[in-house]
Amino acid sequence: MFAEIFSILFQFADVFAFLVLAAAGLAIIFGMMGIINLAHGEFITCGIYVTVAGVQQGLPLPVAQALGALTAGIIGVILERTVIHRLYNRPLDSILATWGISLIVTQGMLVTLGSSWAGIGTPEGSFQVGEYTFSSYRLVLFAAAVLVMLALYLLFMRTRYGVLARATMQNPQMARALGVRTPWIYATSFGVGAALAGLCGALYAPTMTLIPTMGITFIVEAFVTVVVGGANVLIGTVPAAMVLGAIRTALNAWQGQIIGQIGMLIAVILVIRVLPEGVSGWLLRRNR
Amino acid sequence: MRDRLQALNGPQTLGNGRAFWISFAVVLAGALIYPAWADPYDVGNSAYFLIWIFMALGLSLMWGYTGILSFGQTAFFGIAGYGYGVIAINIGASGGLTFVALLCAVSLAAVSAAVLGYFMIYGRVGGVFFGIVTFATTLALAAFLHQTAGPEWAIGKARLNGFNGMGGMSPLELPWFGGPIYLEDTALYYFVLLLLLAVYLGLRLLVNGRFGNVLVAIREDPLRAELLGYDVRKFQLAAFVIGSALAGLSGVLYTAWGQFITPASMGLPAAAMPIIWVAFSGRSDLTATLVGTFTLLLAFQTITIYSQQYALILMGAVLLATVLFMPTGLMVEIGRLIRRLHARATAGPAP
Amino acid sequence: MTAILEARGLHKRFGGLAAVADVDLAIEDGEIHCLIGPNGAGKSTLFKLLLGTYDPSAGRVMFQGVDVTRQKPFERVLHGMSIKMQVPSVFRDLPVSQNLVIALQRRLPRTGIEAEMRRLLALLELEEQAGKPAGELSHGQQQWLEIGMALALQPRLLLLDEPTAGMSTDETFRTGELIQRLNASGMTILVVEHDMAFIRQIAQRVTVLHLGRVFAQDSIDRIIADPRVAEIYLGKTDVD
Structure with missing residues (x-):
């Protein structure tokens, strides 16, 4: 009995971690700038490839993963400085720009890197509860998701950057008038968002087969989590991931992965009929 | 009659004057006699380009005129395409039944859009989220169809066939005296051309009439439109359904053209294409969308022969460049330029 | 006279803050009624409750004898209301x-x-x-255009939220004349305003809103003469 319950919890934690990690970077960029970064999948892919390349060059996995996140972050800052910052008064256009970039990058990678690479394999290690065997790495992923949310909380609530970023998020004109260098905040936030996307890729890199279009595996989940969570990553993403994770786990167990995904999407469409600004918009409205 | 024709013109279209309609007639005449001297294979390819324009016109109506941007019009393209396949395979095509299949499939797309649109528009999901949810929808549909390879995934006689796609449906067939006309190559070209003519003129009537006035009012300021007594959400939903039905029409014609449809037509990068055509052309004008979409498709196809990846990179670059340097769209800018030059020519030299 | 628009016990809370509390208001058929009050008195919130862009936390709105509390703005417009917003929206x-x-x-x-x-x-x-x-168009002309659009509906009741904001003295005066002409032709008009000179030009009855509540309601002459009204406008809020 305990083993069954643990197994269900384990699967839930797995889905939850996936949703949180896939969505965090997207949610930060959306919350700060109102932009949905359609190149999100490519940042994830970037994290994956850098990690795999690093391991193949002989780096230890965690170092390669950190490198993957860092690379994605740096590319994010460059992208923000060269393209995105020109489009802040036109949010829909900036989304289209990220879509254009996404196309260029995916197809460019197909041209330069070929259609598939050898993966690096999931780190060994498993443990047993009752009759079930579980992969330890999945627990690492769950812990990483929790740590990422904790780190974001500390970053936004306890650091100088966080204070300035929250001020900019609430009222950019006022923040500017008070001397906040908002362009710097935007560039940094875009970088943090991209780095988190890269980290997501880096963490899942050992579990996947590598193809340049693999970013797509993550983006549907990332999008729906952000849609349900709303604009505030700190209070929206976790509840959204929990709700969607629960639906997904139940449907997966009942009918399999693909019904899980479609069921989750239908749930999202139903949720936004009631909460058009997502969970965080609803929470903020209630407490206003 | 004159009044009727006049209703085609109005503030919502760039080309309204005599000069425009004369050029329109010349282009139409050219398109009509084109099969007379061209190779039937090329004529079939031209039909293929025309097929996509319906989806682009629909997106222009939604995005350019009403201000609702869907990133997932390919969902309705695919729903109608698969719908056509399932119906055509199951009931066959004799005696004009393919037209029943066409109508049913387009209606299926329209109904799906109505359901999805109801939840979003009546839930007041706007702007960015509308794009994201439609996008997620088309990707999820593609992912779903991707894994329907097994024999248990069949509707009647029609196997869905997973990522290999569904094939073997009959082409459109026009019942005629002395045997049906199969709409392939030249016959299909004429059919699509006339359909496009009808849809284009119909949309012009629509946008330059009362309905179109309300749509642009909603694009400009939804609250003001509501305070003039218009049920904004009903109009938005109507525009979304019409636009999606047109995407569905493209889907049916595409499936009938190649007797084939795959999940890739709903996934990435396919979903980006309508956005790129319409953004590049200029979403705020139907004619610009028509001309620009045709041009891009032609360019894309020409490059695809050498490398599909490079063609897609070019499309990405076109989107990026449009957004950065010409957000109103190249064809609309050209249209405005022609209008200015024309006005200057008729008014004499500027003082 | 009968009331064309009535608010009964209207409440609007945002979180813990009551922006509008227990407001009863009756606009008589055929009058020009002005709604005034210092900044933060709840005028804009009340206006939005009347036209339906906000849902009230409690209370009802009656228009021509029909309960329209749950109706969307466009439905109220179809019943004969017409609205000009504060910021010109053309x-x-x-x-x-x-x-x-x-x-x-x-x-x-x-x-x-x-x-x-x-x-x-x-x-x-x-x-x-x-x-x-x-x-x-200039700011004032945009205001006029929007008034024109509101008039185009031939409403029974015209709601104007600060119609003269951003207008020159001359434009303001002509707006006042227009409002009086419309009223003479039988239109009921509710105006939310700051500008006391303008209110004196047009108003017949005035409702003063203060801290979300109806503070006074009377003819324009008596309101002007009321020392308590002058005091809340001067910022002294501790009046009984």
């Missing part, structure tokens, strides 16, 4: 003439629109700007 990229056509086309057949549009353009003194995008 269709900025569309020509002035098309702005008016959009307002007129629901009520009139195609043949009648053109003549009525010309009449309104003359009334608004915007004939020469008819072909210009509305966004290129």
Whole structure:
């Protein structure tokens, strides 16, 4: 009995971690700038490839993963400085720009890197509860998701950057008038968002087969989590991931992965009929 | 009659004057006699380009005129395409039944859009989220169809066939005296051309009439439109359904053209294409969308022969460049330029 | 006289803050009624409750004897209300003439629109700007255009939220004259305003809102004479 319950919890934690990690970077960029970064999948892919390349060059996995996140972050800052910052008064256009970039990058990678690479394999290690065997790495992923949310909380609530970023998020004109260098905040936030996307890729890199279009595996989940969570990553993403994770786990167990995904999407469409600004918009409205 | 024709013109279209309609007639005449001297294979390819324009016109109506941007019009393209396949395979095509299949499939797309649109528009999901949810929808549909390879995934006689796609449906067939006309190559070209003519003129009537006035009012300021007594959400939903039905029409014609449809037509990068055509052309004008979409498709196809990846990179670059340097769209800018030059020519030299 | 628009026990809370509390208000058929009050008195919130962009936390709104509390703004408009917002909201990229056509086309057949549009353009003194995008008009002209669009609906009741904001003294005065002319032709008008000179020009009855509640309601002369009203305008809030 305990083993069954643990197994269900384990699967839930797995889905939850996936949703949180896939969505965090997207949610930060959306919350700060109102932009949905359609190149999100490519940042994830970037994290994956850098990690795999690093391991193949002989780096230890965690170092390669950190490198993957860092690379994605740096590319994010460059992208923000060269393209995105020109489009802040036109949010829909900036989304289209990220879509254009996404196309260029995916197809460019197909041209330069070929259609598939050898993966690096999931780190060994498993443990047993009752009759079930579980992969330890999945627990690492769950812990990483929790740590990422904790780190974001500390970053936004306890650091100088966080204070300035929250001020900019609430009222950019006022923040500017008070001397906040908002362009710097935007560039940094875009970088943090991209780095988190890269980290997501880096963490899942050992579990996947590598193809340049693999970013797509993550983006549907990332999008729906952000849609349900709303604009505030700190209070929206976790509840959204929990709700969607629960639906997904139940449907997966009942009918399999693909019904899980479609069921989750239908749930999202139903949720936004009631909460058009997502969970965080609803929470903020209630407490206003 | 004159009044009727006049209703085609109005503030919502760039080309309204005599000069425009004369050029329109010349282009139409050219398109009509084109099969007379061209190779039937090329004529079939031209039909293929025309097929996509319906989806682009629909997106222009939604995005350019009403201000609702869907990133997932390919969902309705695919729903109608698969719908056509399932119906055509199951009931066959004799005696004009393919037209029943066409109508049913387009209606299926329209109904799906109505359901999805109801939840979003009546839930007041706007702007960015509308794009994201439609996008997620088309990707999820593609992912779903991707894994329907097994024999248990069949509707009647029609196997869905997973990522290999569904094939073997009959082409459109026009019942005629002395045997049906199969709409392939030249016959299909004429059919699509006339359909496009009808849809284009119909949309012009629509946008330059009362309905179109309300749509642009909603694009400009939804609250003001509501305070003039218009049920904004009903109009938005109507525009979304019409636009999606047109995407569905493209889907049916595409499936009938190649007797084939795959999940890739709903996934990435396919979903980006309508956005790129319409953004590049200029979403705020139907004619610009028509001309620009045709041009891009032609360019894309020409490059695809050498490398599909490079063609897609070019499309990405076109989107990026449009957004950065010409957000109103190249064809609309050209249209405005022609209008200015024309006005200057008729008014004499500027003082 | 009978009330054309009535608010009964209207409440609107945002979180813990009551922006509008227990407001009873009756606009009589055929009058010009002004709603005044210092900043933060709840005028805008009350206005939005009346036109339906906000749902009240409690209370009811009756229009021509019908409960419209749950109705959307467009439904209230269809019943004979018409609204001009505080910030001029016109269709900025569309020509002035098309702005008016959009307002007129629901009520009139195609043949009648053109003549009525010309009449309104003359009334608004915007004939020469008819072909210009509305966004290129001056601020005052945009206000007039929006009033014109509200009039195009031929409402029973016209709601105006600070119609003279951003207008010159001359424009303000002419707006006042227009409002009086409309009222003389039988239209009921509710105006939310700051400008006391303007209110003196047009008002018949005045409701003073203070801290979300109805503070006083009387004829314009008595309101002006009321020392308590003067005091809340001078910022002393500790009045009994």
